Amino acid sequence: MHKTTELLKAVETYLDAIYFCDVDKLDAVFHPDSSLFDADKGAIFTDPIASFRADVASRPSPAGRRQKRVEEVISIDWLSPLSAMVKLRLQAHENIFVDHLAFVNGKDGWQIVSKIWHLEGTAPVKHQS
Numbered sequence: 001m002h003k004t005t006e007l008l009k010a011v012e013t014y015l016d017a018i019y020f021c022d023v024d025k026l027d028a029v030f031h032p033d034s035s036l037f038d039a040d041k042g043a044i045f046t047d048p049i050a051s052f053r054a055d056v057a058s059r060p061s062p063a064g065r066r067q068k069r070v071e072e073v074i075s076i077d078w079l080s081p082l083s084a085m086v087k088l089r090l091q092a093h094e095n096i097f098v099d100h101l102a103f104v105n106g107k108d109g110w111q112i113v114s115k116i117w118h119l120e121g122t123a124p125v126k127h128q129s
Contacts, residue, residue: 010110021061031111040119068126094122
């Protein structure tokens with residue numbers, strides 16, 4: 001299987017984890033020592049994966065609300081055959097996020113080792129018919 005195909009499967013696991021609020025998928029795609037970062041409020045916010053996992057587990061899923069999936073991979077920057085940065089945009093509820101996901105390919109396959117996210121804006125929620 002081509003490395004891009006394998007990486008995109010991991011990206012899909014991440015997007016499914018967010019859409020379904022599925023912590024098993026989060027566990028599969030995030031390295032256990034990973035952290036998440038944001039600076040939208042002017043200060044650097046750091047969230048260890050365990051904290052993010054608990055937050056995702058506690059929120060209602062976009063799938064449960066029958067929200068139409070709105071997501072796109074904007075770019076993939078290959079640092080090496082075993083590491084890449086993936087930039088994507090997704091909507092979860094009314095929030096539109098841009099994520100930069102740092103992936104490495106180790107013994108457990110492609111995993112996110114860090115996530116930098118930005119709340120780009122908001123939009124009305126579109127529902128599936």
